[in-house]
Amino acid sequence: MQEVLKNRENVSALADGQLHGEEFARAAEWAARDADGQMTWQAYHGVGDLLRTGEWGASSRDAAFMARFKVRLQQEPLPSRQFESPELIAIQVIDAPARAQKSFKNEAANDATYRWKRLAGFASVLAVVAVGFLASGMWDGQRGSPQLAQAAEATIQPNQAASGPPGDGPNLMIRNSELDALLAAHRQFGGTTAFQVPTGFLRNATFEGGGR
Amino acid sequence: MNDDPKLLATQPPPAIPDNSDLLLVQRAVAGDQGAFTLLVIKYQRRVQRLIGRMVRDVDLVEDIAQETFIRAYRALHQFRGDAQFYTWLYRIAVNTAKKFLLDLKRNPTVSDHALKTDDDGDETFRPDSEPINEETPESVLAAKEVGLAVTAALNALPDDLRLALTLREMDGMSYEDIAEAMNCPIGTVRSRIFRAREAISAKVKPMLERQTSKRW
Numbered sequence: 001m002q003e004v005l006k007n008r009e010n011v012s013a014l015a016d017g018q019l020h021g022e023e024f025a026r027a028a029e030w031a032a033r034d035a036d037g038q039m040t041w042q043a044y045h046g047v048g049d050l051l052r053t054g055e056w057g058a059s060s061r062d063a064a065f066m067a068r069f070k071v072r073l074q075q076e077p078l079p080s081r082q083f084e085s086p087e088l089i090a091i092q093v094i095d096a097p098a099r100a101q102k103s104f105k106n107e108a109a110n111d112a113t114y115r116w117k118r119l120a121g122f123a124s125v126l127a128v129v130a131v132g133f134l135a136s137g138m139w140d141g142q143r144g145s146p147q148l149a150q151a152a153e154a155t156i157q158p159n160q161a162a163s164g165p166p167g168d169g170p171n172l173m174i175r176n177s178e179l180d181a182l183l184a185a186h187r188q189f190g191g192t193t194a195f196q197v198p199t200g201f202l203r204n205a206t207f208e209g210g211g212r
Numbered sequence: 213m214n215d216d217p218k219l220l221a222t223q224p225p226p227a228i229p230d231n232s233d234l235l236l237v238q239r240a241v242a243g244d245q246g247a248f249t250l251l252v253i254k255y256q257r258r259v260q261r262l263i264g265r266m267v268r269d270v271d272l273v274e275d276i277a278q279e280t281f282i283r284a285y286r287a288l289h290q291f292r293g294d295a296q297f298y299t300w301l302y303r304i305a306v307n308t309a310k311k312f313l314l315d316l317k318r319n320p321t322v323s324d325h326a327l328k329t330d331d332d333g334d335e336t337f338r339p340d341s342e343p344i345n346e347e348t349p350e351s352v353l354a355a356k357e358v359g360l361a362v363t364a365a366l367n368a369l370p371d372d373l374r375l376a377l378t379l380r381e382m383d384g385m386s387y388e389d390i391a392e393a394m395n396c397p398i399g400t401v402r403s404r405i406f407r408a409r410e411a412i413s414a415k416v417k418p419m420l421e422r423q424t425s426k427r428w
Contacts, residue, residue: 018232042420046257046333049257051366055261056359057257061270061353068278079240079286
């Protein structure tokens with residue numbers, strides 16, 4: 001009897017929002033599962049309603065209403081889990097695996113489009129990276145032209161110092177006959193594209209170096 | 213159908229602010245349907261009274277109330293606790309009732325008797341009074357008897373118990389405020405409120421059991 005009274009006192013405190021954590025979980029469990037708990041919960045709230053409104057709202061139809069509602073409720077999938085609180089730690093969910101199987105149906109309404117949007121976003125990032133990479137490559141290519149010019153200028157001096165032994169002096173360039181041939185061909189075809197069309201709009205990368 | 217904007221726009225009665233509803237919602241979202249059942253038991257009467265202001269037929273009131281709670285359960289994960297749970301439930305109930313009534317109006321087989329009218333001249337439409345329902349005279353009498361029993365039990369309580377309970381239920385004071393008003397510890401407030409409720413419930417429960425042959 002003492003335990004029953006203690007449980008009822010907890011239900012009273014539960015109704016007033018005075019319980020937390022483990023105490024809340026136990027009281028809610030008892031009020032929801034135990035017949036006396038449910039009647040106590042209903043009676044306490046009925047008393048409060050009567051004091052506030054002057055009307056006792058409970059009727060003989062309440063039991064049938066709740067029975068019908070419980071049947072409908074058991075057919076419903078779980079709402080989405082969005083809350084985490086200490087009170088949930090002590091929860092012992094009855095038939096959780098069975099209900100969890102139903103929860104997979106409870107997807108968000110925009111799940112399908114969200115997946116496509118996520119893919120599109122990833123593709124956009126890839127595109128930006130690719131463009132950035134190409135742009136940096138072209139920039140390096142453009143910057144390379146002055147570098148080539150600088151290298152060509154540098155070669156002028158090494159030309160003068162070419163006769164010197166390798167490793168002597170800062171502007172020394174190692175000669176490569178094949179490279180020389182390629183450079184000479186480049187000068188020859190400078191100003192035209194591979195398709196032999198005028199390239200006035202293209203920036204020429206030719207240079208005039210000193211003769212060898 | 214009663215489209216009186218004043219009635220539909222009526223704010224719900226002030227609820228006693230506490231976080232127990234939010235905690236029960238969290239348990240329900242986590243998978244404990246029993247927690248949601250407690251919320252249904254708590255607000256069933258108020259929701260039905262609200263719907264009863266719009267719909268005359270008691271069977272229809274119950275159907276709409278059932279649908280209201282099911283819709284609330286489905287949308288439970290959207291309840292953030294920014295407002296009181298009943299405020300949120302109130303809007304669902306009103307919208308559900310309006311949708312039901314719109315659907316019914318399109319059904320020529322439904323008689324207007326099942327619906328409230330918005331005729332101010334209709335003597336049965338009393339916006340400031342309790343909603344009319346079609347319960348049997350016996351059930352109406354039983355409800356009145358319970359009401360009288362509760363009132364008598366309340367008046368028979370010791371002063372400190374009656375004061376603690378009325379401060380909580382009618383004035384919506386928190387345990388802390390009641391403790392300060394009555395100059396006693398919060399634990400004493402909790403005990404007094406419980407003993408008051410238990411004394412009144414002792415008179416009410418037998419009557420409840422007679423009213424309902426089968427529980428849950």
